[in-house]
Amino acid sequence: MTGALDTDVLVLGGGPAGTWAALAAASAGARVVLADKGYCGTSGPTASGGNNLWYLPPDGPGDARARAVESRFEQSGRLADRRWMARVLDETYRRVDDLAAWGYPFPEEDGVQLRGSLQGPEYMKRMRRRVHRSGVTILDHHPALRLLVDDWGVVAGAAGLARQRAAAPWTVRAGAVVLATGGCAFLSGAFGTNVDTGDGHLMAAELGAELSGMEFSAAYALSPAHGAHTKGLMMQFATYTTEDGAEVEVPDPLTARTRVAELLAAGERVYARLDRAPRDLRAAMREAQPNYFLPLDKAGIDPFRDRYPVRMVLEGTVRGTGGLRIVADDCATTVPGLFAAGDVATREPVSGAVSGGGAYNGAWAISSGTWAGAGAARFGAGRARPRAVPAGRAGLEPGALDPAEVVAAVQAEVLPLDRNYFRTRAGLRRSLARLDALWRRVAAEGVAGTGRDRLRARQAAALTAHARWSYRAALARDESRGLHRLVGAPTRDEYEHRILTGGLDEPWTAPEPPADPRLGPPPVPWSADPVHESPGALA
């Protein structure tokens, strides 16, 4: 599509969160357009891999859900939110029921479907089909570059380029926008994440959106050294060894392997072999996880027999936790008319300081997508949008800097283990000084490129902004907690709160204000109130 469209709800991003948002908005009666940077159905890490789900039936044994919430709260560095976790469990359960009703081929055991995990290509192929059949207009290869904002400061659509149609410009005017553009893995190449460059965070921040939990961005995953294949779960069966064959002692080969990171950070080679996998299960493991084994097969490696060198690949805020701050049950951001779902939103409500990789992020995408889509439909249907104009600045107009050089300069600060996995106060300050200087150049000199390379330019700006928020928030958290590892700094009780950040030319951080106990339970979001459909209610 080129030119202009008008709709009630525009969803940016076609991964799980975006597709669930589109379905929810459409089923609320809204007209919906979904624009994906790539192809809705293959874009993003879920389509490439798949995920477990944080999935517990309500009729489980005893108080299984309550116990799951409590244990996750402790695991989260005590920054998750029990009420949100309960909501996610409930919503995920009901939506997975939908998936089953639509015919998703869950495995069965003794006639009972096992619904605790989803295979990525199948899941997202079916989600696309469902979205299409719901009457949603899908725009593939339509990256958004900027949001539109109206006279009242309310988000009123987005604009971008159609990269398979000679980069022709497109505009979609909308009553509300759901951002589902994913996290940011800094173009590290980690499996399926290269579409996740933080474009949505940048567009939102340009309108004053706040972010939260950006210090929890140092998520790395293991892959074979020759690639970036970061499928994680098989590593539960791994034994790690150094060059001389000595075993690297780790408390848990999947979740507690800091020693491996230390060795890799020191430039040593580390090898893995899945020799803890029970022999009688190996054939079934291959069938269950072809996209783990195929790349190794093609490289001539039998991971049960051979030891193979590994490396750690940054997954940033994809498997990390930080993102746009959510301020209402319908996933409204701090910008009116703008909702956030999936990895572009902070996942602190379910994961706090730790990675939500896999099960929690998978459940979050389904639930937050559903809530954001419904919220955007309530907000956007029929809303007037006086004089909607494009917002945004950095990297939008052609300039002098080479986008590849900007990306490389950002990656030099965020990819190395000794800068990001193992953080130090001095190291963070040095990186921030260089990143701030880079941002000033991006803003002042612009980034080069014409046609569809405008996307590369904008991505370069987005990566720069993302790195600065991550490291600023990291400096503001003067302790270690979860994914934020500050060398020599233990966890401190006085930091048992979230940290907000935002801003572009003048980034800021602030502790999240504690909820005022006098206010009682959280208020019903105002956008959910049907009498507040007119933008005048913003006052």
Add this chain to the structure above:
Amino acid sequence: MIEIVSRERCVGCDKCVEVCPTNVFDTGADGVPSIARQDDCQTCFLCEAYCPVDALFVDPRSHPLPQPPDERALAAAGTLGAYRRQIGWGRGRTPGARLAVGPALNRSGPPLTS
């Protein structure tokens, strides 16, 4: 990274052009898509999954190979289109999703698809 679009097998449906999330392919003047932006390939194998005639080969290394691999040898070994076969896509195959029997493998731990 993507290394091969088999001229012998390609039927010119342009599905790979459509589904590649990072826009690596261009449509070809002769109907066979070209690998126009190999550096943008993120080695996700999804083009291989969607190609209806097993005409694609994605190498597991995340850098281009100095020489393209030997297509005939790969075809003989059944490696072209291997991912499509392994996830059970294509007529007459059982969807791989149905075989992802995670919980049965390790009851104490999480199921095996992440």
